[in-house]
Amino acid sequence: MSIIRFDQRRRSARPPKSARRDTITPALAVIALLSVCTLGWIAADSFLPGGGQAVVASEMRVQFRMCGSGQRHTCVVDGDTIWLDGMNLRLQAYDTPEPYDDICGGAQEVALAKRASARLLDLLNSNSFSVETFGTDRYDRTLATIRIGGTDVGDILISEGLARRWPDGHEFWC
Missing domain, CATH: 1.20.5 (Single alpha-helices involved in coiled-coils or other helix-helix interfaces)
Incomplete structure (x- = not known):
């Protein structure tokens, strides 16, 4: 030791x-x-x-048509979705019926969807408008608000009974 x-x-x-x-x-x-x-x-x-911030374009006038097969540059898809210069825009804060007869409202929903789409087409072709974008949704569409004279086109369609508030509006076409 x-x-x-x-x-x-x-x-x-x-x-x-x-x-x-x-x-x-x-x-x-x-x-x-x-x-x-x-x-x-x-x-x-x-x-x-x-x-964190919105992007607002200045007032513009553009001629739209209804989207057809393969035509996706400047057209109206339905009452709440458009293509503008090759960009897919999902108009937010409102919802319109879907133009498919296998959805909850059947033929009545399709008819209302066509009226909403035609009215959006008319609004866009008859007026100058501004576009405000807010990022993208889960389908990679750009979220946007279109304003005519300061009024959201969604509010116009809602007031005419062609759309509902989203997400808290009642789905009246089903």
Whole structure:
């Protein structure tokens, strides 16, 4: 058995590693936190609808027609979806019936859908309008509001009984 004696002269003047102040770890933690916050800000700006701000175009006049097979440049798909210069726009805050006879309202829904689509076509072709965009929906359509003289076209269609508020309106065509 060997005995190790404490020798005061061999003791280091530096404190042991465990007692030293670690300055690297807090600095790395701050850098990591700033990186995560920056990435979160970029992701929110890119992926949230509208990215926090709307884009408004100036007043325009464009000639639309009803969309046909393969025609998807500047046309009306239905009462709440259009193509404008190759961009698919889902007009938000209102909903119109779908022009398919196998949906809940059958032939009556199809007839109302055609009236809503024709009215939107007439509104767009008869007036200058502005477009305000707000990001995209789950189908990768650009969410938009179209205003004629400051009034949302959805409000016009709702007041004429051709659409309902979305998402809280009653689906009256079913």
